[in-house]
Amino acid sequence: MAVVMLEVQDSVAVQAIKLIRAYWALLIPAVLVLRFLYYKYSSPLRHYPGPFLASGSRAWKVLSTYRGKTEQDHIKLHQKFGPFVRIAPNEVSLSSPHAARDVLAAGKGFHKTDFYGVFPPKANPDIFTETREAVHAVKKRYASNAYSMSSMQGLATYIDDTQRILLAKLDEFCNTADQKVDLGDWLHYFAFDVLGEMAFGAKFGFMEAGYDLDGAIKDIDDIQWYDGIVGQIPEWDAVLRNNPINKYLPGKDPSQFIITRMALAAIEKRKNHGENMVDRKDLLSHLMTANEKAPENFGPGDVFAVAHGAVFAGSDSTASTMQSFTHHVLREPQVHKKLVDEILEADSKGGLSPNPSWAEAQALPYFQACLKEAMRVRPAVGLNITRHVPPGGADIGGQRFAGGTRVALNGWVLHRDQGIFGKDADFFRPERWLEGGEAKAKEMERYMFQFGGGSHLCIGKNLALLEMNKTLPLLFREYEFELLKPDEDLIHHSTFFVVQKGLDVKISKREKRQ
Numbered sequence: 001m002a003v004v005m006l007e008v009q010d011s012v013a014v015q016a017i018k019l020i021r022a023y024w025a026l027l028i029p030a031v032l033v034l035r036f037l038y039y040k041y042s043s044p045l046r047h048y049p050g051p052f053l054a055s056g057s058r059a060w061k062v063l064s065t066y067r068g069k070t071e072q073d074h075i076k077l078h079q080k081f082g083p084f085v086r087i088a089p090n091e092v093s094l095s096s097p098h099a100a101r102d103v104l105a106a107g108k109g110f111h112k113t114d115f116y117g118v119f120p121p122k123a124n125p126d127i128f129t130e131t132r133e134a135v136h137a138v139k140k141r142y143a144s145n146a147y148s149m150s151s152m153q154g155l156a157t158y159i160d161d162t163q164r165i166l167l168a169k170l171d172e173f174c175n176t177a178d179q180k181v182d183l184g185d186w187l188h189y190f191a192f193d194v195l196g197e198m199a200f201g202a203k204f205g206f207m208e209a210g211y212d213l214d215g216a217i218k219d220i221d222d223i224q225w226y227d228g229i230v231g232q233i234p235e236w237d238a239v240l241r242n243n244p245i246n247k248y249l250p251g252k253d254p255s256q257f258i259i260t261r262m263a264l265a266a267i268e269k270r271k272n273h274g275e276n277m278v279d280r281k282d283l284l285s286h287l288m289t290a291n292e293k294a295p296e297n298f299g300p301g302d303v304f305a306v307a308h309g310a311v312f313a314g315s316d317s318t319a320s321t322m323q324s325f326t327h328h329v330l331r332e333p334q335v336h337k338k339l340v341d342e343i344l345e346a347d348s349k350g351g352l353s354p355n356p357s358w359a360e361a362q363a364l365p366y367f368q369a370c371l372k373e374a375m376r377v378r379p380a381v382g383l384n385i386t387r388h389v390p391p392g393g394a395d396i397g398g399q400r401f402a403g404g405t406r407v408a409l410n411g412w413v414l415h416r417d418q419g420i421f422g423k424d425a426d427f428f429r430p431e432r433w434l435e436g437g438e439a440k441a442k443e444m445e446r447y448m449f450q451f452g453g454g455s456h457l458c459i460g461k462n463l464a465l466l467e468m469n470k471t472l473p474l475l476f477r478e479y480e481f482e483l484l485k486p487d488e489d490l491i492h493h494s495t496f497f498v499v500q501k502g503l504d505v506k507i508s509k510r511e512k513r514q
């Protein structure tokens with residue numbers, strides 16, 4: 001009897017294999033279509049509009065990220081479909097800044113999705129990549145002192161040093177025959193070198209070299225591009241990057257990456273020589289102190305991960321914002337003139353030090369308006385910030401969403417809300433920050449998400465703002481700039497950050513006013 005059954009089972013299996021071999025070309029598409037239809041119609045989001053491809057698969061998100069223009073895709077989607085757009089079977093993009101505030105508000109239970117888990121370091125997540133909310137809160141608490149405005153101000157002198165190198169390099173371009181310079185590249189090198197100083201006590205050396213050392217900037221972009229795409233289908237990461245073969249492939253050893261090498265060397269040096277520089281409270285020093293005080297909550301792996309992660313999170317983002325600011329200002333002659341007039345007037349009255357301070361930059365209202373406006377129309381994060389709806393479900397923007405639904409927020413979309421920012425919200429117009437008085441400006445600021453929000457508000461915000469406030473007025477005081485391609489947009493692609501090229505300018509030293 002047992003023999004007969006086995007024969008029957010065998011023959012069914014064999015028959016099935018034969019059937020698959022004969023009809024695989026039909027069967028595979030049929031399974032995919034059925035799967036697509038299942039996802040399309042079984043989800044509680046089935047009534048929400050959106051691209052067809054997105055309704056039954058995550059392929060739309062993967063393709064949009066691969067193209068590198070997610071922020072543009074999302075602007076168009078919301079123009080076409082309205083405030084709620086289904087961008088994957090279980091994910092909806094929201095365009096309302098009010099809804100965004102609800103989602104991001106601390107304590108509301110909207111937690112990071114597995115998108116973030118794809119970003120390195122895998123073994124020891126940092127503050128950005130940690131998706132376990134309670135663990136994240138502990139790490140952030142221990143690291144936050146390092147990033148406070150007073151800690152940053154204490155390190156301002158190292159930004160000044162880095163500025164001096166930037167100015168010396170730019171002076172050289174002023175003295176060339178054509179006076180052409182790719183200012184975008186130099187802002188990028190500058191942002192990296194500032195982070196080297198702030199995090200590890202030494203510049204990486206990008207500005208001294210004058211090129212992308214070891215291709216590190218390109219490597220970071222490539223890594224972030226991969227993270228952004230595979231972050232849409234995180235389960236594929238185990239196959240594509242975190243497979244056992246990958247680490248044996250040439251050029252794949254992460255410890256040889258210049259930023260990693262420098263981070264490890266700086267930690268080692270301070271450990272070996274007890275050189276936890278008390279006179280120089282940089283990020284690493286603060287983090288090592290946190291580790292000494294509470295090793296059970298903030299381990300050595302956290303010290304490395306947080307300091308290393310700062311370079312990934314803080315370089316492209318700050319460079320991109322400074323590039324956007326400069327490009328927008330130079331493109332609008334009236335804005336440019338007004339800004340330069342303000343800076344030169346403050347300077348002539350002794351209101352700007354050789355290396356401008358935070359307080360001095362705060363006293364330049366038009367500069368502040370230009371900076372806010374650049375961060376509004378062109379925020380440095382181009383991909384979505386995604387969160388899970390808490391298990392019990394939630395009301396967002398007047399709609400009920402089931403627990404586990406993914407909600408996506410894109411700063412480029414949120415910052416174009418006409419109800420909050422005005423009918424001309426699509427355009428760069430710094431005056432909007434000044435003409436409605438302080439109350440109106442404060443109201444708009446409540447709905448700005450360039451640094452995210454709630455418990456995941458950017459921890460490096462103070463550093464980025466200090467760096468930009470000290471550097472941008474300085475550049476416009478010292479130099480006259482002219483765009484070489486005034487009719488062209490910056491070339492950009494969004495990895496997680498908006499990576500930009502094409503800020504080519506003619507540069508000359510500004511004559512000092514008497």
Ligand code: HEM
Pocket residue numbers: 127128140309310311313314315317318321379380381384385386449450451452453455456457458459460461463464465
């Ligand atoms: C203009 C420059 C910057 C911009 C526009 C920016 C933007 C952002 C945004 C939008 C988020 C929220 C991401 C999310 O919730 O998915 C974020 C988080 C973060 N940023 Fe920044 N950032 C900038 C500079 C920096 C710098 C200089 C550092 C570090 C030195 C840094 C470190 C981080 C970290 C660690 C997080 C994760 C925070 C958390 O989840 O609690 N950022 N940033």
